[in-house]
Amino acid sequence: QAHFGIEPDLTCLGKIVGGGMPVGAFGGKREIMEQISPLGPVYQAGTLSGNPLAMAAGIALLTKVREPGFHDALAQRVETLCHGLQERADAAGVDMLTQRVGGMFGLFFTGQSRVDNFAQATACDSDAFRRFFTAMLEEGVYLAPSAYEAGFMSSAHTPEDIQLTLDAAEKAFLALRQP
Known part of the structure; x- marks a missing residue:
């Protein structure tokens, strides 16, 4: 608020x-x-x-x-994750957009520059999300299972966790390019 x-x-x-x-x-x-x-x-x-x-x-x-710096550190972790995901999607030629606020983030498989409402969200490629979700599971990373759910970072997530997620995502984005 x-x-x-x-x-x-x-x-x-x-x-x-x-x-x-x-x-x-x-x-x-x-x-x-x-x-x-x-x-x-x-x-x-x-x-x-x-x-x-x-x-x-x-x-x-x-x-x-309520500890000083808690929310800034959390937002930085999410920024690192989302930036890394976006870089890997772009490198693989996959239309995907990350959006975030605080400790929450969303992944939208779309060529849109922003997703701000229901119509924009439902225009995204939910099948691409499903295939990405499955590929991430195969790499040992569990994301929220719906394209319409937010992801959440916590203070327990380490830089190693983020790197593991980014490594898995790199493989998953490449798998999306397969027919």
Whole structure:
């Protein structure tokens, strides 16, 4: 929200607040949140609400991401990965576009210069993505399995992990050129 300057009425968060554990959270403007019990008529509960393991993992994660330089280092890892993927796609003659923000990235098999909306995304070559995904699996790299899913980098990914991914991608892009 801060990155894009958005001030929403309501924010819903998933696994990030539980360090990857099954948990969710929401928060919003006072007039909305005062509708939640015990102040208001809307009851909210869940099987995993307040799960101690998820809360401890969430606190650890939020402590980590608040460290100075964390987000810049994460964005740099993603930039290194995306730049390397783009170089290898270009060298193999494969129309592919990488886009990224923070720790997220997308791979679009297209000759377009940007993909910013649903129509542009659905115009991309999903069969090329499927073949790339399969070739990457064969090289030991698991990506998000759909052309419409984002990829995520974490602070646990090392330069060696990124290089392994780029080496696999070089082979995968060359395989895409095969009939």
